Amino acid sequence: MDEPRPTPYLQIRHLRKTFRTFVALEDISLEVYPGEFICFLGPSGCGKTTLLRCIAGLEEQDAGEIIQDGRDISRLPASQRDFGIVFQSYALFPNLTAAKNIAYGLENMKLPRAQIQARVQELLELVGLSDFAHKYPAQLSGGQQQRVALARALALSPGLLLLDEPLSALDARVRAGLRTELALLQRRIGVTTIMVTHDQEEALTLADRIVVMDHGTIQQIGTPHEVYRYPRTPFVANFIGEMNFLVGVVAGQGWVQCGAHQLRVSRLNGLAQGTSVKLAIRPEDIVIPTAAPAENTLSARVQHHEFLGAFYRLRLAAEELNFILDLPMAQARDLDLTRQDLLPVHLPADFLHVYPS
């Protein structure tokens, strides 16, 4: 992600949207680059759909600009913007066959029949539904409907593909399969894509960059690795993956006092001594040292353990500090969890995130 970036395909500047007195979006700024796959991720009601609809022109923002491909589209109606969209409900026209649904936009352009047919055929093949061209939506499975909706959205080769929770109406199995297909397809066509989801796994596997949102604001924009590894706020840390939080006070350069324990941290982000802070560390980043105890090592009591297939999840208490630890099976086999109730645990300074609280 270090190569010089081309000019953004889509720019959103200081977007604000209210519903009467309720602020749905507050000062949203975002740049999307050509061919990127962006995911809007956040809890229910945080404004993901609203932002997507503003980009599409289906909601009108109160303030702020949207620039697509160098053109200010802020006040254009949806019909004059350049995008294809897939809704959670798919919104397939129930009285038209799959082929007719896909041809819907093409037919309106008064193209020659042969050209329309060729294009529809091409799209049907693209989503692997050639055999279902003449079926009505009610006769298709959820996954097939979703593909028809996708093909319809791509029919006019839009510059921007918008997806609002396109996979959430499907059951888990179908969903995982379609997720991979969607990623491959997007890479192949190269269409700039924005997808709304509240499923972090979906966002982590699909996105080039994730936009994490909460309460109508953007909390962090970054690659899946960045937002997972370096969450900028406690909200992001908590929302994506599992996270332990410990309450403490900055004790000095690189040190935080957590209850009775002094912990070394690598990045203090310039917080002054005496500031109350929250320390965060992922369960898989805590290790059980085999060598002699070094710094940041506590002695913890195992209160509970769960078997989760590839690893054990331990619930630990070190005096007043409570946290969980994920122990890979390979290591768990060497430890007898049923007997050993006092364990040394090491919190690596590099993996301890510090947030002002």
Add this chain to the structure above:
Amino acid sequence: MTTISTTPPSWLAAKRKAARALNTEVWLMRGLILLSGAFLVTFVLLPLYELIRRSMENRQGEFVGLENYLQYFSTPALAQSFANSLYISAMSTLITVTLAFVFAYALTRTCMPFKNVLRTLALLPIFAPSLLHGIAFIYLFGNQGIFTNGVFNFLLRLIGGYDIRAVPPLPFEIQFNINLYKEPTGIILAEVFYLFPHVLLILMVALSLADARLYEAATALRASRWRTFLTVTLPGARYGIISACFVAFTLVITDFGIPKVIGDGVSVLATDIYKQVIGQQNFFMGSTVSVLLLTPTIIGFAIDRFAQRRQVAMLSARAVPYQPKPNPTLDRLMLAFCILVVLAILLVIGTALIASVVNVWPYRLELSGRHYDFSKVAGGGLDAYWNSLRMAGLTAVFGTIIVFVSAYMIEKGRGLGKTRAALYFLSTLPVALPGLVLGLAYIFFFNRPANPLYFLYGTMPILVLSTIVHFYTVSFFTATTALKQMDREFEAVSASLAVPFYRTFWRVTVPVSLPAILEIGIYYFVNALTTVSAVIFLYSANLKLASIMIVNMDDAGDTAPAAAMSMLLFFTGIGVRLLYELVTRGLKQRTQVWRQR
């Protein structure tokens, strides 16, 4: 798989740009929203305003404030009809809602046999003008009525063909006199028959929306049947019951046909308006009474709107439909009840039918078609009937188009949010406007040379327009319900494909809503055929309607031809309905293939 060009084909990009440049559809949509608004304002709001204004003027056209109202209430005879109206409406509402509730319960919540037949028969009176019930009641309870003179006596003569004087008094007899002309009882009972199908329809819908899970919970908590009924069934149907009460009350208090035919001695608001306007040419008092008649209906309307707004979240998407379980005692009891009700309905309609096909009631009961020859009676002969058919046809076609397009604009339109909310309210208002009030308001508004729409006065279009408005609200709700069931995002998808909304309206919305659209059409047709109240002030001497002819014939004492015309309209309504079923079955099979899995 296949390869797809990573850059869009150039021809596509060019075409797309061209399509997106079109901006006309935004203006078209706004234009259509404003047009719907103009329609509702011109044909609902302005006439209503004119009516209220006139009720505060004297004969010289000077503003007199509430003087007309004071005069009304200080005239004992007039004030009495206000009390009569309230009493009659309250009583018939109470009786009908109770009976119809039990009937609807039997149809939706029990395993009673013959449900389909019973429902169809119970809904039959919907095709009859309310006048038909009035006329039937004259033949049942009037001076020459079957019950007044003895049921067995009548049957004997009907079957045996005896002259009335030849039949000696029978040793046993069902005979009683309800004092039809002097007491409100007759009006109340006739109204019950008129109301029954309308109320039944609403309650059937309310009771069919039940969540089985609530009943399972009640059973699990060992609640008795009766307790379950009180704590689950009744609360679940309460909004339907409120709605049914409102509709029933409004229908009775604004009904003009029944009191006109049988209520000579019992005056009510609706007949007062008629007498003031047609009898005494006193338009000011007519408008005053109209406004008084509006008050209870508007209050009912407000209560109903308030109740419906609270209902929204009642039935969740996860509700499990309720399946009634057999209960022999209850099922048999209900069957007996329903058969009794249906027999009573058939008795009323049958009486009108018999009266229309016998020679001279009650003296010569042999079969005769002479009352169906309308050329010799007051009115307009068969011309009026053809006019009615034409009027009903035009109302069905234009009413359906106006209602559906306007409901679409209000429900799915974009922009002009406040205007659309106001239009929604205006669309629900006509249900609270009694036909007579509407008709009178139209006279005031359109019968002024200063009005640019003056040319409409006394023409077919104004009859059609007033009927469209008169039955607007129910049609509007049918359309809105159908539109709400459609995916909210069809319009958004079309916009993303640069397809203008009117194309999607035509290719998707209309085909998908076809059942509802046809339903609106038939509703308009049947009601336009039988309506009296709105058009009675608006028809002209050379444009008579069959339903009005019934009133005039009855006025002139030609009761049997009036019964004949009522039956003719009744059978026309049923005929059209059957034709509609036949045609739509074919149509649905062709256009609705996609509904099948």
